[in-house]
Amino acid sequence: MSLSEGKGTLRRANDPLDPDATPHDLLNGAIEWLQYARGLSEFLADLVHESDAVDCRRMALSLEAIAALTNMGVQCTAQAHARTSWEEVQLLHGGQTGAEVRDAD
Numbered sequence: 001m002s003l004s005e006g007k008g009t010l011r012r013a014n015d016p017l018d019p020d021a022t023p024h025d026l027l028n029g030a031i032e033w034l035q036y037a038r039g040l041s042e043f044l045a046d047l048v049h050e051s052d053a054v055d056c057r058r059m060a061l062s063l064e065a066i067a068a069l070t071n072m073g074v075q076c077t078a079q080a081h082a083r084t085s086w087e088e089v090q091l092l093h094g095g096q097t098g099a100e101v102r103d104a105d
Helices: 023-050 056-092 098-104
Strands: 002-004 007-009
Touching: 023 056
Parallel strands: none
Antiparallel strands: 002 007
């Protein structure tokens, strides 16, 4: 998050996914991103329990990091689902593209 003059603007993590990744690779990536988010959440919870005072600015940055990691896991999962669905359609229609499938019907 970028703070300027007391107002926050949220920036989203946008790591481009590998276009050549298989659905299996994407699901493995999703698991990895979500494990990072879980680990950071647990670490942050421990820090909050042990501290006397919470720095709200740092807490907000930490929560945004967790959101970004979770978002990457969701993106990987969605891409894996889309690619699996696309592969299934191609198998059902003998490798034809969308226009060829519509013309055949």
